[in-house]
Amino acid sequence: MKIVITGGCGFLGVGIARKLMDRPEIDSLVLFDAHVPDALPNGLDDRVTMVEGDISDRVQVAAIIDRDDIGVFHLASVVSAGGEQDFDLAMRVNFDGGRHILEALRARKGTPRIVLASSLAVFGGPDMPEAVTEMTRVVPQTTYGMTKAIGELMINDYTRKGFIDGRAARLPTVIIRPGAPNAAASGFASGVFREPLSGQDYVLPVAMDTRMMVIGARSAIAGLTGLMDADGEGLGADRVVNLPNNAYAVTDMIAALERVAAENGITFGPVTPKPDPAIEAIVKSWPLAMEDSRARALGLPADESLEAIIREYIADWL
């Protein structure tokens, strides 16, 4: 079978591709992305090709969905702060792009599987309960969250119509992103580990007592592939699943970092808070707990602790 990962050269896309390399049934894996690196990322074999293109171009999208035995991880997206800066771009990439991929799948025979990477940003507003469930009304407070909520609705309806076999994973903030940050308002929850661990100073764009709902990168990637593998009939009519999560304050993150750095003899750089009101406003609009029993019943993994997430990052990236 063929797998297409849109946004495939990003953080989660490359991680999913690496995880799928031990599956002999996959004979072709395409990383479709607006920005393709010069060389294939490490850990990928010759079944993988990178295709540079724009998800908002319907013709380019149809060209990569060229087989009936196909599965898609749809990750290409303008992210939260990026969407607040450019509404039209967010609509083109997230809304038009999402529709193009669903229409391209609909044109194939059968009901191809797709997993949409959705987000906790579908929730928000003053009446949001402290813990959201899959049934909590979505009242997104950003254009990004709005486009993800529409994506979830399209996944359910294209599935109901028998055009696809869709799934949407609501991700909390995934930590620890290696390399350069993207335009996500949640980026501090990775930066606060990544920069100090590489000996650099980190200017924190939120207050120290800010709390954030997170999932470790390995669990997020396993959650997305696990949801792809889940039995469609078992999922029923509502294909949206909240991935496992835990909330921590920045002070908890720094305390965990201190413990793991000490274990590894790492001297880490200082963290200095300098709150950015635009970032704080977006972060404060998000929920701090998301009921995740559905994901756990599906066997999607949860993190053991913040320390375990930091240790995995050191093992995978440093």
Ligand SMILES: NC(=O)c1ccc[n+]([C@@H]2O[C@H](COP(=O)([O-])OP(=O)(O)OC[C@H]3O[C@@H](n4cnc5c(N)ncnc54)[C@H](O)[C@@H]3O)[C@@H](O)[C@H]2O)c1
């Ligand atoms: N990482 C997180 O904390 C998190 C949390 C919630 C949801 N998500 C969602 O998961 C998905 C993947 O996140 P990530 O952290 O890997 O992000 P990322 O920014 O590392 O990757 C996204 C990729 O999409 C590509 N892209 C952007 N516009 C495109 C376009 N027009 N056409 C083709 N490709 C385009 C980018 O070049 C990038 O490589 C996104 O949809 C994101 O909204 C991520």
